[in-house]
Amino acid sequence: MADEPLFLRSKAIVEPLVDRFYAWFHTVAPVQASMNLAFLQVPMLESYLQSPQVHIAASHNPELRGGFFVNIGEEQSDQVRQLLDDIMRDRADMLRLADAIAQGQELLRANATGFDLTPLYPKLPAELGGLVELAYDTDNQAAVRFIEPLVYQSPVYTEARQSVQLSLEPGVERPFILSTPRLPSPDVLELQIPFRHPGLEALFKARVNQRRP
Numbered sequence: 001m002a003d004e005p006l007f008l009r010s011k012a013i014v015e016p017l018v019d020r021f022y023a024w025f026h027t028v029a030p031v032q033a034s035m036n037l038a039f040l041q042v043p044m045l046e047s048y049l050q051s052p053q054v055h056i057a058a059s060h061n062p063e064l065r066g067g068f069f070v071n072i073g074e075e076q077s078d079q080v081r082q083l084l085d086d087i088m089r090d091r092a093d094m095l096r097l098a099d100a101i102a103q104g105q106e107l108l109r110a111n112a113t114g115f116d117l118t119p120l121y122p123k124l125p126a127e128l129g130g131l132v133e134l135a136y137d138t139d140n141q142a143a144v145r146f147i148e149p150l151v152y153q154s155p156v157y158t159e160a161r162q163s164v165q166l167s168l169e170p171g172v173e174r175p176f177i178l179s180t181p182r183l184p185s186p187d188v189l190e191l192q193i194p195f196r197h198p199g200l201e202a203l204f205k206a207r208v209n210q211r212r213p
Contacts, residue, residue: 005210005211006206006210006211007206007207007208007209007210007211008203008204008206008207009168010207011168011169012166012167012168012169013166013167013168013169014164014165014166014200014203014204015164015165015166015167015177015182016162016163016164016195017162017163017164017165017181017182018033018161018162018163019037019041019083019086019087019091019161019181020083020163020181020182020183021041021178021181021182022177022178022182023162023195024178027041028195029148030094030097030151030152030154030156030157031097031101031146031148031151031156033094033161034094034095034097034098034101034156035098035101037087037091037094037095037098038094038095038098038099039098040068041087042084042087042088042095044068044069044070044179045070045080045083045084045087045181046084047070048069048070048072048077048080049077049080049081049084052070052072052073052074052077053074054069055069055070055071055072056069056071056072056073056074059071059175059176059180065176066176066178067176067179068178068179069176069179069180070179070180070181071175071176071179071180072175072180072181072183076183079183079184080181080183083181083183090160091161093154093155093156094156096127097127097128097156099125099127100124100125100126100127100128101128101144103124103125104124104125104128104132104144105144107120107123107124108120108134108142108143108144109142111123112134112136112142114136114140117134117135117136117142118134120134121134128144130147130150131146131147131150131151131154132144132145132146132147133145133147159194159195159196162193162194162195163190163191163192163193164190164191164193164195164200165182165188165189165190165191166188166189166191167185167187167188167189168187170187
């Protein structure tokens with residue numbers, strides 16, 4: 001048995017998570033992730049905690065399929081509250097950046113008149129300092145452009161957000177991935193590792209290439 005070749009089971013589910021929400025490019029890239037966290041995910045969790053029954057009922061309504069409702073039983077609301085508390089504490093830099101972006105955009109809307117944008121730099125929120133440039137696009141609309149490599153080097157980007165959850169296909173429809181966070185459960189395996197971990201590549205290869213114990 002020790003030499004028996006092993007494969008990753010075909011019914012295995014591998015879910016990349018950021019702060020327990022399903023990872024996709026708008027929740028991983030730091031600028032977009034900050035905006036999604038501050039103006040979508042956090043308000044959605046707050047709304048759920050105010051009225052879990054509304055979210056659960058909406059999640060089971062076929063006409064609202066794919067809507068941004070948290071499909072988690074009320075008996076797990078304490079875990080959702082803990083998740084929200086953790087985000088508010090640990091992702092404060094991201095939340096401040098999102099607020100700063102909104103302020104910067106409002107500053108441009110109110111003051112960009114087609115002339116030099118240089119005088120607006122000192123008026124930008126401190127969180128944007130050194131990370132952005134102000135410019136007009138091809139339609140002569142003022143915009144905040146992020147110098148993305150610098151944002152990845154700032155405290156806003158952290159791989160501590162990343163984890164991977166492994167489970168087996170249960171044979172029933174799972175909650176909508178873009179709205180319902182994946183909470184810990186006895187039937188899932190939690191891996192607190194970044195997406196670049198080499199072990200994930202080995203795991204995915206095991207779908208078709210045998211592995212030895």
